[in-house]
Amino acid sequence: MKIGNFEPENKVFLAPMAGVTDVVFRTLCKEQGCGLTYSEMVSAKGVMYDNNNTKKLLEIDKKEGKVAVQLFGSDPKVLADMAKKLEDNEDIGFFDINMGCPAPKIVKNGDGSALMKNPKLIGKIVKEVSSATKKPLTIKIRKGFDDDCINALEIAKIVEENGGSGIAIHGRTREQFYSGTADWDIIKKVKENVTIPVIGNGDITSPEKAKQMLEYTGCDAIMVGRAAQGNPWLFKRITHYLKTGEMLDKPSINEKIDIAIKHLYMLIECKGEYIGIREMRKHLGWYIKGMPKSSEMRVIINGIENPKEMEQLLLSMKQ
Numbered sequence: 179m180k181i182g183n184f185e186p187e188n189k190v191f192l193a194p195m196a197g198v199t200d201v202v203f204r205t206l207c208k209e210q211g212c213g214l215t216y217s218e219m220v221s222a223k224g225v226m227y228d229n230n231n232t233k234k235l236l237e238i239d240k241k242e243g244k245v246a247v248q249l250f251g252s253d254p255k256v257l258a259d260m261a262k263k264l265e266d267n268e269d270i271g272f273f274d275i276n277m278g279c280p281a282p283k284i285v286k287n288g289d290g291s292a293l294m295k296n297p298k299l300i301g302k303i304v305k306e307v308s309s310a311t312k313k314p315l316t317i318k319i320r321k322g323f324d325d326d327c328i329n330a331l332e333i334a335k336i337v338e339e340n341g342g343s344g345i346a347i348h349g350r351t352r353e354q355f356y357s358g359t360a361d362w363d364i365i366k367k368v369k370e371n372v373t374i375p376v377i378g379n380g381d382i383t384s385p386e387k388a389k390q391m392l393e394y395t396g397c398d399a400i401m402v403g404r405a406a407q408g409n410p411w412l413f414k415r416i417t418h419y420l421k422t423g424e425m426l427d428k429p430s431i432n433e434k435i436d437i438a439i440k441h442l443y444m445l446i447e448c449k450g451e452y453i454g455i456r457e458m459r460k461h462l463g464w465y466i467k468g469m470p471k472s473s474e475m476r477v478i479i480n481g482i483e484n485p486k487e488m489e490q491l492l493l494s495m496k497q
Contacts, residue, residue: 179398181375182314182343184271186399187243188213190388190416193346193379193403194248194276194318201237202444203461206437207406208242212413213399215245219276222251225260236264237448244271248318250279252288254303258310265311272314272343275303277333280320280352291352294323294333301336308341316344316377321364324353334368334376346377346401356404366395377401384412385419385426392420408464410437431469435492438465442492446485455483462492469495 179189192199192207194216204215217235224232238245247270251257261273277300279290286292293300300317308315317337322328334345347368349360360380369376378397382388383405391400406412411433415426429437441461446454462479466472475495482488 179375181272181316184244184314184343186214186271188417189392189399190413190420191377191399191401192216192406192413193401194219194246194274195403195407196279196281197460198407200235200448200457201239201242202441202448203410204245205239205241205444206410206441207413210410210412210414211417212410213417214271215242216274217245217247219248219250219279222249222253222257222260225249225263226256236267238267238269240269242269244269246270246272246274246316248274248276250276250284250289252293252299252303254299254306257303258306261307261311261313261315265313270313272316273307273311274316274318274346275307276318278318278320278346278348278352280355285352291320291323294319294329294352295327297329297333297336300333301340304337304340304342308343314343315341316346316375317342318346318348318379320348320350320352321361322351324351327351328364330364331368331371334372334374338372338374342374344375344377344398345372346379348403349378349380362391362395365391365397369396369398375399379403382416385416388416389420408434408438408461408467430497432496434465434469435496438462439489439492441465442485442488451485455485455488458488462488466495 191214192212196218199218220235277293284290321330337345347365365378375398377399378391378395379401382402418426442458463476
């Protein structure tokens with residue numbers, strides 16, 4: 179499977195998630211067999227103005243291999259110029275443009291999933307950006323904006339006709355956010371009607387679901403999002419199952435704690451103790467989900483400001 183001239187290591191990808199897929203989490207997922215990671219979505223205007231927070235979002239660790247950098251915005255020229263500005267970075271495998279984010283503040287500005295209401299503008303964006311850079315360009319969309327605007331197939335054809343190298347589809351509308359069930363039929367329909375690679379996204383929560391998505395839709399790759407939160411070893415379990423048909427055991431509580439502690443100190447090394455501990459709190463909520471007394475532990479974790487204290491609390495949860 180190739181995206182333009184880029185060949186990922188396997189067909190199981192980590193979806194871009196704001197506030198989650200930073201360089202540390204991506205590295206952990208890569209270590210667990212993830213075939214390709216995406217950056218958090220990066221503002222094209224932030225790149226243009228050399229915004230410091232934007233620069234941090236663009237940090238890539240050599241251990242990750244090549245990363246897909248996801249830009250967001252709605253001005254074709256700004257997006258094209260910023261892709262051109264970043265294209266000499268050898269750690270970037272290709273660019274992706276976010277046309278699926280449902281967050282109100284993003285949609286209000288005409289970015290993210292708001293673009294799905296303007297197919298002509300999408301065509302202009304894809305044409306300008308794909309012409310401006312030597313790196314491949316993909317687009318991430320949803321099934322549609324709402325039930326009255328289910329146009330993933332129309333947009334996929336526009337992306338293909340204007341030089342896009344691939345398309346990722348989340349099988350929910352913007353109106354749904356993350357509720358209900360992802361519609362895999364729309365992914366199947368798009369795959370049957372375009373020649374560029376199609377990446378399926380939505381409700382891939384287990385190795386079995388990953389295989390079902392690939393077989394049912396015929397998509398070229400899959401993208402795992404929320405199910406990877408606090409669960410980076412899901413990639414190892416999926417890739418192993420797809421390759422061998424054998425189901426690896428879920429990690430034990432002790433294995434989860436070990437990875438969580440590793441994650442904590444990687445975050446502190448990357449972002450400093452103050453930010454690292456605070457960002458780790460949400461990750462720990464995901465890591466300890468389902469463990470004994472996890473709700474009580476979350477309350478304690480959210481008040482901890484010392485890494486050793488956080489580590490000791492986690493060690494106390496080992497069995």
